[in-house]
Amino acid sequence: EADIYQTPRYLVIGTGKKITLECSQTMGHDKMYWYQQDPGMELHLIHYSYGVNSTEKGDLSSESTVSRIRTEHFPLTLESARPSHTSQYLCASSETNRQNEKLFFGSGTQLSVL
Amino acid sequence: GQQVMQIPQYQHVQEGEDFTTYCNSSTTLSNIQWYKQRPGGHPVFLIQLVKSGEVKKQKRLTFQFGEAKKNSSLHITATQTTDVGTYFCAGGPYGGATNKLIFGTGTLLAVQP
Numbered sequence: 001e002a003d004i005y006q007t008p009r010y011l012v013i014g015t016g017k018k019i020t021l022e023c024s025q026t027m028g029h030d031k032m033y034w035y036q037q038d039p040g041m042e043l044h045l046i047h048y049s050y051g052v053n054s055t056e057k058g059d060l061s062s063e064s065t066v067s068r069i070r071t072e073h074f075p076l077t078l079e080s081a082r083p084s085h086t087s088q089y090l091c092a093s094s095e096t097n098r099q100n101e102k103l104f105f106g107s108g109t110q111l112s113v114l
Numbered sequence: 115g116q117q118v119m120q121i122p123q124y125q126h127v128q129e130g131e132d133f134t135t136y137c138n139s140s141t142t143l144s145n146i147q148w149y150k151q152r153p154g155g156h157p158v159f160l161i162q163l164v165k166s167g168e169v170k171k172q173k174r175l176t177f178q179f180g181e182a183k184k185n186s187s188l189h190i191t192a193t194q195t196t197d198v199g200t201y202f203c204a205g206g207p208y209g210g211a212t213n214k215l216i217f218g219t220g221t222l223l224a225v226q227p
Contacts, residue, residue: 035217042202043157043217059216090156101206102147102159103215 003027006091006106013081014114021076021109023091032074033103035090036060043090049074081113116141118205120218128226133193135221137186137203144206146179146186147215152199160188193225 004025013019025032030051035043045058049068063085064078074093078085088110092103117140127133137146145164149157161170163179163186170177176189186203200222204215 040200040220040222042219043204045214048214058214101145101215102162103149103157103204105156105158108156 004091004093004104004106006089006109008109009107010110010112012112012114015080015082017081017113019078019081019111021089021091021111023074023076023106024072025074025093025104025106026072027093027095027104028071029093029104030071030096031094032068033092033094034058034064034066034074034076035092036062037088037090037108039088047076081111083113086111086113116205116207116216118203118216118218120201120203120221122221123219124222124224126224126226127193129195130192133190133197133223135188135201135203135223137188137205137218139184139205139216142183142208144183144208146183146206147204148177148186148188149202149204149217150199151202151220155199157202190223193223195225195227197223198225199223 007022032049034047036046037043044060046060046062047066049055055066064076066076088108090108091106094103120137147162148160151157161177167181168179174191178187200220202220203218
């Protein structure tokens with residue numbers, strides 16, 4: 001249904017590596033988000049963007065950074081991965097219309113840091 | 115900070131039985147949304163409620179938004195195995211940035227055939 005894509009689907013890396021999680025959407029949505037979710041737990045907002053060149057930190061402190069140079073692209077970067085970063089990362093987008101604020105989620109990236 | 119709690123955390127039912135999950139916010143909400151996440155999958159939007167006391171139905175699913183706009187419920191009539199998954203409510207706070215939803219703790223539903 002949703003045209004929002006995340007890559008890679010799974011990633012296993014060693015401590016200290018720099019990684020970038022990709023997220024792209026083809027729906028023309030201005031708003032995009034990154035959530036972090038541990039198994040069986042709730043979603044925590046770590047970053048969001050309301051448009052190009054707009055990025056804000058979410059409610060959960062994260063050592064990751066994001067950028068929004070193009071409307072359709074919202075990558076998340078970890079400069080130096082640690083085992084505590086092991087989690088699922090979900091990207092989402094939503095329409096600008098305030099009457100319909102539903103989130104469209106990507107399939108997620110399951111990150112394991114050894 | 116604002117919290118959104120859901121109960122129960124886990125529910126196991128026989129196919130055909132009814133199921134209800136409850137969502138409670140520590141503060142008044144501008145709207146409440148419900149999402150379903152299948153095992154190994156990503157959350158999928160089900161519905162959004164905006165008005166105080168609002169009730170919406172989708173086939174076997176009934177959603178309610180409390181009069182005080184601080185709680186909500188999802189009721190499934192005659193569960194089926196396809197209902198398996200985690201159900202999350204997500205509240206939109208008043209005064210916060212648009213669409214900074216606060217997700218609830220989720221209810222995992224298991225349905226035994």
